[in-house]
Amino acid sequence: MTVEKILEVKDLHVSFDTFGGEVKAIRGVSFDLKKGETLAIVGESGSGKSVTTKAVMRLLPKNNSNIKQGEILFDSKDLTKLTEREMQGIRGKDISMIFQDPMTSLNPTMTVGKQIMEGIIKHQKLSKSAAKEKAIDLLRLVGIPMPEERFKQYPHQFSGGMRQRVVIAISLACNPKVLIADEPTTALDVTIQAQILDLMKDLQQKIETSIIFITHDLGVVANVADRVAVMYGGQIIEMGTVDEIFYDPRHPYTWGLLSSMPDLELGDADELYAIPGTPPDLTDPPKGDAFAPRNEFAMQIDLEMEPPMFQISKTHFAKTWLLHEDAPEVEPPLAVQKRRRTMPQNFDKPVIVKEGV
Template sequence: MKPLLEVDQLRVSFRTYGGEVQAVRGVSFSVREGETLAIVGESGCGKSVTARALMGMIPPRSGQVKSGSIRFRGRELTRLTKQEWQQVRGSQIGMIFQDPMTSLNPTMKIGTQIAEGLIKHRKQTKAEAKEETLKLLERVGIPEAARRYEQYPHELSGGMRQRVGIAMALACHPELIIADEPTTALDVTIQAQILRLMKELQQQLNTSIILITHDLGVVAEVADHVAVMYAGAVVESGRAEEIFDNPRHPYTQGLLQSVPRLAAGKKERLVPIEGTPPDLFRPPAGCPFAARCRFAMEICLAHMPPAESFSDSHEASCWQNDPRAPKAEAWIAAGRETYA
C-alpha cells in the first residue's frame, strides 16, 4: 500500500541577520493510513519547522523550502499556491498546536472558531456548523457544550483549550493530523487524558497522526513508528519497539538514558548528553552529533555517515554501525544491554 504522506530530502532554511540557518537538512520519512509517527528530539532540532513545512506555513519573508518533496496522496505540496494551500489545510491535513492559549484567537468565541472551518471547507450553513460543533465538543470530552460554545479561550482551563484545539483539527475529518507537542503545557493527569482521547479518535476515524514531541514516555504510549531528529536531520528511524529495544545511534541511546525508568529495588543515575547542538549557521561536514559522542572517530568529524538498514523499517546514520569500526562490537553490545 502506498504511503499517505511521503517526505523526501526536505530542506528548509531561514534568512537572518547572521546569515542562513539550515533548520531542516534532508529529512525523509513516510506515514501510512491509520499510523502514528512520532518525531522526537531536543528543542531546536527542526521538529516544529518540519511540521510547519508540511502545512505550508513557512513564512515566505524569512523562510524557504529550499529543496525536497512533500507528497500527500501522490500530490506534490511544495508547488501549491497560497489559495491551494487554504483548501488543503483543515480539510485534508489538520494541526494541533503546542500552546492552545496562543493558537486560539482570544477575541473569538470557541464555537465560532471551530464552526468557521466547517463553513469554509464543508460548505455548511451557520446553523449546521453550530450543530456539528456542539457534537465535536461533546466528542472530545467537553461537558456543557452549548455553554462552552459561547465562551472565550481565557475562560477555559489548559486541558479544555487543548480539547478545543483537537476539535478544530478534527472538524473537517482530515486524513492526517499533525500534533505539535500537544501535551507540553499540561500537567501529567491531563496529558494522559489528552493522549487517550487522541488514540480513541484515531481508532474511530482511521486518521493518521504525526506527533512532534521530546517526551519518550509519550512516544512509548502512542507511536507505531519513530523518527529521531538531531540538528535538522533524521539520524535514526524505525518501529517504536526497534527504537526502544535496539537503538543504533548514540543520540537515540542518549535520549533513552536520560529518561527515568521505574524498576523495583533499583536506583540509577540519569545520564545527561554532554555538550550543545551544532551551529546551524555553519553545519558540520560530518555527523552532527560527533562533537558530543563518546564513540566519535576521525571519520565522524569529516564525513556524514550513510544510513544503514537493520530491517525493512529500521535504519540509522552512524559510522559505528560500519563493521570496520574499531568499537563496533562493544557499541552494539552496550546498546542492547542497556535497553533490551
C-alpha cells in the same frame, strides 16, 4: 498487504536567512506517513522537528525561509509547488495542526463554538445550523461535558486541558487525512497530559486519521506511536518501529535520549544521564556526523565524512558509522542494555543488512 502512503517527504532542505547568516535548519529529511498510523518525530529543541512539519503545512515565515530542495507529496500533489491559495484549500481540511499552547491558538474574543464552526462552514459548505450541530458533536467527541452550554463560552472560561480539547476539536472539524500534533501536551500538567494522550489514541481509532506527533519526550512516544523518527541537527538519524527504537536503538544520540529518561521499572531512577555538549551551529554544519562532538564513541571518520543511513531491518534505519562492518563493537549505556534485556517476547532482534554504505 501494502499499506497506502498518505504523505511522503523526500530529501527536504529548508534554510532561514538571518543576520548571522544562512541557517540550514533541515538537511535532507525523508520520511513517509502511512494511512492510519502515528509517526512520532523526536529530538531536543532545535533539531528541526517543528520546522519540518511547518514546511509540510507551508506555514514557514515568508520573509526569510526557503525550501531549497525536496518534495512533499500529498494526494499526488507536491505541496512545495502549490500557491498559497491552493494551500488554503488543504490546510484545516486535509492536513490539520494542533499547536503547543492552546491559549495562543484560540481567539479570546470569539466563543469556542464559533471558532469550531469557522472551518466547517469554509471547507464543508454546511449551513450555520448544521455547522453548529457538528461543532457540538465535536465538543462531545473530545470529552467536554455539557457541550451545548460550553459551545457559547469563551476560551478564558476553560481550563488548560479543556482548551487543548477545544483546539483538538477545531483540528478535527473537517475530518483531516493527516493531523500534525506539535507538542500538544507540553503546556499541560502531567495528569492532563495523560488524558490528552489517551484522547488522541481514542480519536485515531474513531476517525481513522494519520497522525504526526512531535515531541521531545520519549516517554510520550511509547504510549502513542507506531513508528518513531529521531531527529538531530536538521536530519533524521534513526527511524524504526516504537519497539525497535525503545528496545534496540542503534544511534548513540538515541542511546543518550533513552538514558536521560527516568524509568522506574528499570530502577536506578536517580542516576539519569545527560548528553554532554550542545547541538551543532547550523549556520556552519559539520561536514561529518553532526553528533560526533558529543559522542563518546566517535571515530575519526565521524569528523570527516557524513555517515549514510544503514538498514538494520525492513523498518529500522540508523545514520551512524558504528553500523559499518569495519567499526569496533561498543557497549551502549547501562540504561539501554537494561532495555534490551526487557525486550518483548515477540520482538526479533534483527541482523544488520549492509545497505547504504
